[in-house]
Amino acid sequence: MAVLSLLALASLALAQTSLDSFFPPASVVGFPGPTPTGNEPFEVATGPAAPAQTDYFPLVRFRPSDEAANGTYDPFAVSFGNLSPALSLPPTTFSPAFVNSSALIPPQCTLSQVHLLHRHGSRYPTSGSAPASFGVKVANNTGKFNASGALSFLNTWKYGLGAEILTPFGREQLFDLGVSFRVKYGHLLDAFGNGTLPVFRTTSEDRMLKSALNFAAGFFGIPYEDQYHQSIIIEATGFNNTLAPYETCTNGNNANGAAGTTATNDWVAIYLKDAAARLSALSGGLNITASDAYAMQQVCAYEINSLGYSDFCPLFTQAEFQGFEYSFDLGFWYSNFFGAPVAAAEGIGYVQELVSRLTQTPIATHNSTTNSTLDNSAITFPLNQPIYVDASHDTVISAIIVALNFSSLAATGPLPTDHIPANRSFIVSQVAPFGTQLVGQVLNCTSGAGPAQSYIRWLLNDASVPLTNVPGCTADPYGRCLTSTWVSAMKTRIEQVSFANDCLANYTITDVIGANITDGRPPASAVFH
Structure with a gap:
């Protein structure tokens, strides 16, 4: 079998090489046309106004559950930490x-x-993070719950995010x-x-x-x-x-550097208590805790960044997204910013x-x-x-x-x-x-x-x-x-x-x-x- 596999791989490689010959690179094709180079730009010195990054195309803007159709809430600017x-x-x-x-x-x-x-x-999320864990929870309970209303998509939803690498x-x-x-x-x-x-x-x-x-x-x-x-x-x-x-910073990876996680967990239990109860009532048998609701908000952010849109996002109110934003402020302040004992070092x-x-x-x-x-x-x-x-x-x-x-x-x-x-x-x-x-x-x-x-x-x-x-x-x-x-x-x-x-x-x-x-x-x- 090993010999056959090697032969098969060699055959595929040969076939690919043969196909590549039909698509020579530009250096072989030639005929590039005119290629003069202009002056280097220097917008910070020559522009009448400073350029600004104001867009997040092609991500799709969503509306929190309590925003009116003519609302102006911008979740990308004030919600995702x-x-x-x-x-x-x-x-x-x-x-x-x-x-x-x-x-x-x-x-x-x-x-x-x-x-x-x-x-x-x-x-994509880091390996083993809350979104993936929530995906496992949903998968393990498939067929045991029947979500309704705004949460009905969960009946057929499957976690499909990658890990660690860049999204498109x-x-x-x-x-x-x-x-x-x-x-x-x-x-x-x-x-x-x-x-x-x-x-x-x-x-x-x-x-x-x-x-x-x-x-x-x-x-x-x-x-x-x-x-x-x-x-x-x-x-x-x-x-x-x-x-x-x-x-190489030992104290950044032990209890001395973990206060941000503690602070975040304390806050999640407070600001998502009502959301957990509301979502559990729609879940049709799936118990959703405050920690689960927090994972769902993270899935919202990661799916938006990777897929362009997420059905999880409209489940939450503007106040809950403000709480979501603040959860990241707490985590960073106590583990990575001025409130952390190792940040300066x-x-x-x-x-x-x-x-x-x-x-x-x-x-x-x-x-x-x-x-x-x-x-x-x-x-x-x-x-x-x-x-x-x-x-x-x-x-x-x-x-x-x-x-x-x-x-x-x-x-x-x-x-x-x-x-x-x-x-x-x-x-x-x-x-x-x-x-x-x-x-x-x-x-x-x-x-x-x-x-x-x-x-x-x-x-x-x-x-x-x-x-x-x-x-x-x-x-x-x-x-x-x-x-x-x-x-x-x-x-x-x-x-x-x-x-x-x-x-x-x-x-x-x-x-x-x-x-x-x-x-x-x-x-x-x-x-x-």
Whole structure:
């Protein structure tokens, strides 16, 4: 049988090779027609207005169960937390002072360098997550219940989502991000010169690599392989990787880093209690708990992102989707943001790399998640690029924001687990949606008769992030800070955050939620063993 199988495979391969000969590549066919290249675009410097990401085509907008036919509720913008598609934020999202700020270069400034840190695109659920478990529950009870009304589709529904990898929409998101980034910043490619190719980075995980390649296809066009170098950093236990720092942060993977799950579960039991009873009444014999209702909301979000629409979505009210959004805020705040004891340490390696790039100085001490092999090479970690692009995960980008000490996002403090506060400065869908982008612009600006000075400012999904919390940085209508001042503050921040202490030391925090952490570091109440 083994010999026959090998022969069959060989026969199929031969047949395929024979078919391929009928479809020669473009390099063989020839006749490409005219191919002149135009000037590189530079929309952030030449556009009359900043471009904005406002659409999520081809996903279909749904209506919550209590929305009128003429309602304007936008579930993609305010319902899905980190499962939302990235949309451009209003300029005053993080400060009312930025009413006139945008991604456009401020007046009397020129752009010398841009740093992009982006998340991968829309993906299927992670392996073994709640949606898959709910799918098993429904399958195991098929024929034992007879759902009715809005839930009647459940009688024939079968769970069919993949796991981990990008959805078709996720591929589109990153291709579009690449195109938009070329239109905004393509002019900086002219500054490479001498045949030098850009080096962009991602991790080895499939959705990460495919996101990076889709970005490259959008940014460079096809074929893109000979237009840049793709650095792929191993994402696995035991490998240092600033774009996946949780692989080497012990305390991020034990009870010290699990408070987000506890906070989320506490909130789910409250905000979905009525929904569970309502859905159970329609299920015709299938007991639906608050946890099941939460899984159904997740199925809604994932099916929307992968299939374009989901029958689960109209089962819930606007208030329940607001509760759904808040569940992600809680999970991130206590496990991946300013309320987590390991967040600053997990993000500090990227800050070390950023300072290295901005000062064109190699990293001297590798005491966090920096990779001493890759980061010490001018080939794999160049220090003189006008464009840097790094792909990472939502939890990592949130941790890097903590390490960068963008504390204005933590201004309203720890999040309660029993209600949604009237005002909160941290909303996950603004910080870490699918395809999120954190952009650092390095500018040369003049004022009056003085010489030009170097400034840096940060845009999170096109909204300026305040830097007034950074020592030495003053209020500015565009969010700028002198680069030298900002770098000095980041060097101090690097000295303050101890990866060895926060990530690797053996300590216990009795109650992370009650500890009221607001700096992403272990509290004074932590007991070291």
